[in-house]
Structures are given as structure tokens and as C-alpha cells.
Amino acid sequence: MTITTDQAHYLMIGVGAIGLPLANRLATDGYRVTAVSRSPKTDLAASIGHLCADARTLTAADLGQARHTISHVVIIVTPSGMDEQAYRDSYLAIAQAVVRLGTDLPNLQRVVYVSSTGVYGQHAGERIDIDTPLAPPTSATNQVLLQTEQTLQAAFGTRCTIVRASGIYGRERRRLLAMARDIAIGARPATSNNWSNRIMDRDLVNALYHIITAAAPLPVYLATDSHPVPLHEVLAFIAAYMGLDTANFASQNSANHVAPTTGKRLYGNLPTDWLEYPDYQAGYRDILTHSKAE
Numbered sequence: 418m419t420i421t422t423d424q425a426h427y428l429m430i431g432v433g434a435i436g437l438p439l440a441n442r443l444a445t446d447g448y449r450v451t452a453v454s455r456s457p458k459t460d461l462a463a464s465i466g467h468l469c470a471d472a473r474t475l476t477a478a479d480l481g482q483a484r485h486t487i488s489h490v491v492i493i494v495t496p497s498g499m500d501e502q503a504y505r506d507s508y509l510a511i512a513q514a515v516v517r518l519g520t521d522l523p524n525l526q527r528v529v530y531v532s533s534t535g536v537y538g539q540h541a542g543e544r545i546d547i548d549t550p551l552a553p554p555t556s557a558t559n560q561v562l563l564q565t566e567q568t569l570q571a572a573f574g575t576r577c578t579i580v581r582a583s584g585i586y587g588r589e590r591r592r593l594l595a596m597a598r599d600i601a602i603g604a605r606p607a608t609s610n611n612w613s614n615r616i617m618d619r620d621l622v623n624a625l626y627h628i629i630t631a632a633a634p635l636p637v638y639l640a641t642d643s644h645p646v647p648l649h650e651v652l653a654f655i656a657a658y659m660g661l662d663t664a665n666f667a668s669q670n671s672a673n674h675v676a677p678t679t680g681k682r683l684y685g686n687l688p689t690d691w692l693e694y695p696d697y698q699a700g701y702r703d704i705l706t707h708s709k710a711e
Contacts (some may be wrong), residue, residue, distance in 0.1 A: 418631070418632040418633070419630050419631060419632065420630050420631070420632055422446065422447040422448050422449075424488065425448055425449070425488045425489060425630070426448075426449040426450075426451070426483070426486040426487045426488050426489070426524070427440070427443055427448060427449070427450045427451070427487075427488070427489045427490075427491055427629065428451050428453065428480075428483075428487045428489065428490045428491070429450060429451070429452045429453065429491050429493070430453050430472045430475075430490065430491065430492045430493070430494065430511060430515070431453075431454065431472075431492060431493040431494040431495070432452045432453075432454050432458055432461065432493075433454075433493070433494075433495060434587075434589070434618060435493050435531070435585070435618060435621060435622055435625070436452075436491070436493040437458070437460065437461070438619075438622045439491075439493070439622050439625050439626060439629075440452050440461060440462070440465055441460075441461065441462045441465070442622070442626055443626070443629075443630075444461075444462035444464045444465050445462060448630075449464075449486070450462075450464070450465045450466070451465070451466040451467075451468060451480070451483050451487065452465050452466070452467050452468070453467075453468045453470055453472050453475060454467070454468075454469065455469070455470070455471055455472075456469065457469055466483065468480070472494070472511045472514060472515075473506075473510040473511055473513075473514050474514065475514050475515075475518055476517075476518065476521075477518060477521035477522070484521055484522055484523075485523060485524065486524055487522050487524060487525060488524050488525065488526045488527070489525075489526060489527050489528070489529065489629055490515055490518075490519075490522075490525065490527075490528045490529070491528075491529045491531075491625075491629055492511060492512065492515065492528070492529065492530045492531065493531045493625075494507050494508060494511055495507070496508065499558065500557075500558070501557035501558055501560075501561060504557075504558045504561040504562065505561055508561060508562060508565040509561055509564060509565045509568065512530065512565045512568045512569050513568060515528060515569070516568065516569070516572040516573075519572060519573065525576070526576060527573075527576050527577070527578060527629070527634070528569055528573045528576060528577050528578070529577075529578045529579075529580065529625070529628060529629050529634075530565065530566065530569050530577070530578070530579055530580070531580045531582060531625070532562050532565065532566050532579050532580065532581045532582070533559070533562050533581060533582055533583075534581045534582065534583045534614065534639065534641065534681075534683055535554060535556070535558070535559040535562055536551060536554055536559055536562050536563040536566065536581060537549070537551055537552060537554070537581075537681060537683075538551065538552035538553045538554040538555055538559070539552045539681045540555070540679060540680060540681060541678060541679065542612055542676065542677055542678045542679060542680060542681065542682065543681050543682065544681075544682045544684065545639075545681050545682065545683050545684065546639065546683075546684040546685075546686070547637060547638075547639050547685070547686040551563070566579050575636070577636065578628060578634045578635065578636060578637070578638070579636065579637045579638070580624070580625065580628060580637075580638045580640050581637065581638065581639050581640060582616060582621055582640040582641070583614040583615055583616050583639075583640065583641035583642075583683050583685075584613065584614055584615040584616070585615070585616060585617075585618050585621060586615050586616075586617060586618065586700060586701075586704070587617055587618030587619065587700075587704065588618075588703070588704050588707050588708070589618075590618065591704075591708075593651065593652060593655060593701075594655060594659070594704070594705075594708070596608070596652060597652040597653075597655040597656040597659070597661070598656070598659065598661060600652060600656070600665050600666065601656045601659075601661035601662050601663065601665060601666070602661075602662075603665065607649060607665055607666070608648050608649050608652060609648075609649075609679070610647055610649065610677045610678070610679070611647065611648050611677050611679045611680040612645050612646070612647060612648070612677045612679065612680030612681055612682050613645065613646060613647070613648040613651060613680060614641050614642075614645050614680075614681070614682070614683040615641065615642060615697060615700070616640050616641050616642050616685075616692075617642070617692075617693070617694040617700045617703075619693065619694075620642070620691065620692045620693055620694055621640055623691055623692075623693070624638070624640055624687050624691045624692075627688075627691055635686070638685070638686060638687060639683060639684070639685040639686050639687075640685055640687055641683045641684070641685040641687075642685070642692060642694065642695055642696055642697070642700075643683070643684045643685050643687075644695065644696040644697065645680075645681075645682035645683055645684075646696075646697060647676075647677050648680075649666065651697050651701070652666065653666035654697070654698060654701060655701055655705070658701065658702065658705050659705060
């Protein structure tokens with residue numbers, strides 16, 4: 418069952434590459450949205466209320482009368498750096514602020530936090546699905562992500578939903594295109610035999626829309642396309658589609674005919690009809706076709 422537009426008021430903390438299209442879609446469909454970001458935004462839908470503020474120090478007073486009607490808090494943030502302190506200063510600090518703020522939101526029904534599959538510490542080719550127990554993450558940054566999840570779950574209990582996204586890719590995320598090109602021309606060595614997992618950015622936006630407008634979402638979602646694949650296969654596909662020399666990839670494929678023994682194989686619990694791009698081939702065909710058209 419879906420929440421009707423008169424039942425929900427979304428407080429969006431973070432309106433970047435994922436949060437912005439999500440907020441605009443909600444507004445287009447008639448939902449009330451208040452967005453919080455540290456910098457001004459010019460591309461939000463006209464009906465969205467925007468608060469230029471630091472979410473780490475956000476208070477009920479900052480929200481004004483909106484605090485009485487906010488029903489959902491959606492946290493979609495990125496850190497300012499890739500080290501542990503940057504993660505603490507973004508993910509964890511914002512979660513702690515939401516916990517404090519929650520006591521002053523009388524209509525609060527749900528908190529949704531976009532986390533990462535990095536919280537799964539497994540890294541030896543294991544198969545992971547929504548029922549797989551978490552192995553403790555080994556990296557300090559992933560430990561912060563898990564601590565953030567636990568902070569929100571402890572505070573909001575059954576009102577908390579965690580969305581663990583795998584590697585996000587899309588038309589504006591071209592790291593693998595550059596990597597494939599460099600390997601093809603010999604500017605960098607071929608990649609190791611490692612499992613990789615992904616979800617198209619537009620599919621993640623669509624999944625989040627369904628999750629946050631659901632009357633009774635699940636407590637945890639594993640947001641991935643459920644088609645784990647060795648990274649070198651993805652790079653070889655990209656190179657071939659771009660018309661590059663694939664000799665370097667062919668030699669690697671021969672050397673890597675066995676299944677990878679590092680990384681993890683993720684199988685999510687998103688309904689298949691939420692995904693427009695069910696595997697990396699569909700996603701990268703779209704990306705590369707769009708790239709050629711530019």
C-alpha cells in the first residue's frame with residue numbers, strides 16, 4: 418500500500434545526485450517536501466521548501482511550523498572526504514542530529530537512511546543476501562557506516578528503514594569508462610579477479626521512491642541489481658562497446674577463467690520491476706550510447 422499525498426511530509430537531508438531527483442519526483446507527484454542542504458539549490462521543484470543549513474546542527478526551531486507535519490526523514494548524504502573522520506563528520510554526525518531532532522517531530526513515522534553494502538565485512542567471494550548475517554567490516558569507514566545504521570535503529574526501532582546500496586553507477590559516473598580505456602591502451606595494468614556489484618543511479622532513485630512512499634516498508638533493503646560479475650568482465654564489455662582493442666582483456670579473461678575469490682556476490686531484495694537496468698550490460702549500453710550522443 419502506498420502513502421497518499423495528504424499523509425506524508427518528507428524532510429530530505431541531502432539533495433545531491435540521488436536526493437535531488439528523488440525530491441523532485443515526490444514534489445511532482447504532489448507530496449510535500451522540505452529539503453536541507455548546506456549550499457543553495459536552484460534546481461529543486463518550485464513547491465519544495467528549501468532550508469540552507471548544516472544538518473549536523475539542525476533543530477526543530479530551524480524547521481519552524483514544518484516540524485509539526487514532517488512524517489518522514491530521508492538521509493542521503495556523501496562525506497566531504499574518504500577517511501574515517503570525514504565519515505564521522507557526515508554520516509554519523511547527521512544521524513545523531515536526526516536522533517535529537519526526532520523527539521521534536523510529533524508526526525514522525527519513519528526514518529530512511531541510505532547506507533552501503535560496505536557494512537558487510539565478507540570479502541572472500543561469499544554469497545550475500547538479505548538474510549546473511551553481517552561480518553564485522555574491516556575498514557574504518559565501513560565501521561562508521563554500520564555505527565550510523567545502529568544509531569538510527571536504536572533510536573527509532575521499527576520506524577527505521579536502512580537501504581544498503583551497492584556500487585552506484587550512471588551516465589555522470591564514468592570512472593570505469595576511463596579505466597577500461599586505460600587498460601586497452603596499456604596505460605594501466607589489468608584489474609585483479611574481483612567480484613563487483615552495482616545498481617544504476619536511476620534505479621536507486623526509483624527504488625527509494627517506492628520505499629519511502631510505502632505504508633509498511635521493510636526494515637532493511639539490499640539495493641543491488643543481483644547480478645554480481647567479475648570486474649574484468651565489466652571492463653572488457655565496456656572496452657568492446659567503445660570499439661577499443663580488447664587484447665589486454667582477452668589475456669586477462671584467459672588468466673581469470675576461475676571464479677573470483679575476493680569481493681562479495683550480492684543478491685538483493687528489491688522487486689525486479691523496480692529496476693530498469695537489471696544487469697551491467699543494460700546499464701553500460703545506456704551510458705555508452707548516451708556518451709556517444711554528447
